Amino acid sequence: xxxEQKSKRCVSQRLxxxxxxxxxxxxxxxxxxxxxxxxxxxxxxxxxxxxxxQRILNTEEAKLPRMRKSYLRNAVKLTGIEPLLLLGxxxxxxxxxxxMNLILEDSATLDRFQVFSRLAASMAARCMFxxxxxxxxxxxxxANHEPFSIRIEAREKKLPSxxxxxxxxKDKELKWKLRYDHPKLGSRFKGALxxxxxxxxxxxxxxxxx
Numbered sequence: 001x002x003x004e005q006k007s008k009r010c011v012s013q014r015l016x017x018x019x020x021x022x023x024x025x026x027x028x029x030x031x032x033x034x035x036x037x038x039x040x041x042x043x044x045x046x047x048x049x050x051x052x053x054q055r056i057l058n059t060e061e062a063k064l065p066r067m068r069k070s071y072l073r074n075a076v077k078l079t080g081i082e083p084l085l086l087l088g089x090x091x092x093x094x095x096x097x098x099x100m101n102l103i104l105e106d107s108a109t110l111d112r113f114q115v116f117s118r119l120a121a122s123m124a125a126r127c128m129f130x131x132x133x134x135x136x137x138x139x140x141x142x143a144n145h146e147p148f149s150i151r152i153e154a155r156e157k158k159l160p161s162x163x164x165x166x167x168x169x170k171d172k173e174l175k176w177k178l179r180y181d182h183p184k185l186g187s188r189f190k191g192a193l194x195x196x197x198x199x200x201x202x203x204x205x206x207x208x209x210x
Contacts, residue, residue: 013069019087020067023075024056026086030079030129041129047074079129080121109145116147123166123198127154131206154205164205168193180204 015023027045031038043053047070056064076083120137127135133154140149148170153163167179180189180201188204191197 014066015069015072015087017064017066020064021061022087023067023072024064025061026081027075027079028057030081030126036132045075045078045129046071047078079125080118081125082118082122109147113139113141113145113147116150119168120150120152123150123152126198127152127166127202131202133202133205154202156205156208166198166201 014020027042030045031041039050039054039057042057043050046053046056046067048056072083072086075081075086079086116139120139124135124137127133131154134157135152135154138151138153139147140151141147150168152166154166155163162183165181167181169177169179171177176193177190178193178197178201179187181187185208189197189201
């Protein structure tokens with residue numbers, strides 16, 4: 001009697017081809033197209049060598065190989081951007097507003113702090129990888145450990161003592177607003193909390209003469 005052996009199904013260690021393409025597309029957005037050291041930064045984000053990173057950057061999207069899942073894990077760790085966002089399965093342009101809407105007044109303090117921290121890390125990563133600016137991020141809390149604002153401090157390499165401060169704060173009507181201040185340039189923006197406005201602020205900072 002012949003015994004049939006059950007085939008063991010191996011779990012793939014690679015992303016699907018569509019996910020691989022979306023991952024590289026979104027990571028390219030984190031690195032300015034003509035930025036110096038682009039290959040080196042991509043290698044650091046993916047956790048691969050520079051030769052592999054250069055091949056990935058120079059390959060047509062349709063011909064990209066399936067990316068290793070370890071590349072995604074490393075990219076999440078380095079950029080602070082959630083996996084679903086890196087794979088393009090949810091709209092990236094709604095991230096800031098969506099995350100802030102998750103902060104409900106009746107949710108636990110720890111939950112609100114975690115949302116603030118995740119969003120601050122993601123915004124700092126965009127500033128660092130897209131615009132090559134040294135950056136730090138701070139979640140401000142009151143005496144009761146209640147988070148009430150986020151501050152992103154971007155520094156020009158030649159003027160590290162004059163940070164560009166981008167903050168998420170509440171206005172008088174208790175609505176979340178985006179604000180930009182600089183020691184010399186003054187208060188240049190206060191308006192709606194959207195990814196587009198954040199991108200405009202970063203572009204303005206990068207356009208300033210060093």
